Amino acid sequence: MLKLEGVSKTYKVGAFARQDLAAVRDVSFELRPGEVVSLIGESGSGKSTIGRMILRLTSTTSGTITFGGKDIATLRRGALRDYYREAQGVFQDPFSTYNPVFKADRVLTMIRQSYFPDVGDADWRTRVREALAAVSLNPDLVLDKYPHQLSGGQLQRLLIARALLLDIKLLVADEVISMLDASTRIDVLNLLADLKERGLAVLFITHDLSLGNYLADQTVILRRGSIVERGATAEVFGDPTHPYTRTLLSSVPRLGERWTDTELEHGPCRYHQLHPDGTDPAGPALAAVGDDHFVACFALGEDRKCGQP
Numbered sequence: 001m002l003k004l005e006g007v008s009k010t011y012k013v014g015a016f017a018r019q020d021l022a023a024v025r026d027v028s029f030e031l032r033p034g035e036v037v038s039l040i041g042e043s044g045s046g047k048s049t050i051g052r053m054i055l056r057l058t059s060t061t062s063g064t065i066t067f068g069g070k071d072i073a074t075l076r077r078g079a080l081r082d083y084y085r086e087a088q089g090v091f092q093d094p095f096s097t098y099n100p101v102f103k104a105d106r107v108l109t110m111i112r113q114s115y116f117p118d119v120g121d122a123d124w125r126t127r128v129r130e131a132l133a134a135v136s137l138n139p140d141l142v143l144d145k146y147p148h149q150l151s152g153g154q155l156q157r158l159l160i161a162r163a164l165l166l167d168i169k170l171l172v173a174d175e176v177i178s179m180l181d182a183s184t185r186i187d188v189l190n191l192l193a194d195l196k197e198r199g200l201a202v203l204f205i206t207h208d209l210s211l212g213n214y215l216a217d218q219t220v221i222l223r224r225g226s227i228v229e230r231g232a233t234a235e236v237f238g239d240p241t242h243p244y245t246r247t248l249l250s251s252v253p254r255l256g257e258r259w260t261d262t263e264l265e266h267g268p269c270r271y272h273q274l275h276p277d278g279t280d281p282a283g284p285a286l287a288a289v290g291d292d293h294f295v296a297c298f299a300l301g302e303d304r305k306c307g308q309p
């Protein structure tokens, strides 16, 4: 359904935008209907940039992103609107999406104005109630309230309800629970699991490995803009092969903390970011280590056994 092929993003930074910052490098993965893919990496690894490119909030520098076989970069006006009916994002800070001056349910009214101007009042009220029920929100407790009268979890659910009004097929959930307290976190996670049961595909962006494990069918581990390991969640978590994934897994007890950019020790195995002779700064390609398990590894890419110098 959603396919990223060789997607890269380079930002122009510094004085007079003369420096290049490679935020995402040659990223490829797929998302199928009803599947949750976790995109995991530390701060600055390029996760949000990938989410924003999928939602066309940022352009790609190279590579293609297709949705239902169509290159999303080519979508214009009506076709782009249709895309947003099917693909929506919910982001980390729910408070920033709401205008404190207006009641919170204005986010729903705006969807009606933009997408359903011909739907009658009674029909619209039914749709809103259904969408709120799907996210376990009581209409009497949230409609007609200002954002400051609602909790972060309620505001986040309301944003997911807004997406559901559009009958979406893909939800990009970018750190949707990192700002919520522990009890609300599990509620929103369960809600995402329900959405998956309803056939929705979810790209679950997180810096928290344990949360990714909870939900995802597929896991993608990102480091400095590149995928270092990806595959079926059970395989990646059951047999973490890249030293970076191992480092992340060993730091799981520090739940909720943001990782600083972890330095890896260069051991005998060569599946690190840089080729041992320093000739390939682009990093190694992904090599298969299981049925549905790939790891960035020069040794494997060169048909040598992983771990051999």
Ligand SMILES: Nc1ncnc2c1ncn2[C@@H]1O[C@H](COP(=O)(O)OP(=O)(O)OP(=O)(O)O)[C@@H](O)[C@H]1O
Pocket: 011, 012, 013, 021, 023, 041, 042, 043, 044, 045, 046, 047, 048, 049, 050, 207
């Ligand atoms: N609009 C921008 N202009 C220039 N550089 C940017 C821009 N957006 C992101 N970056 C840089 O690109 C890199 C990747 O950022 P991105 O926000 O995608 O990472 P992230 O993994 O989502 O991090 P976080 O978890 O902190 O949000 C970072 O070095 C960031 O500073």
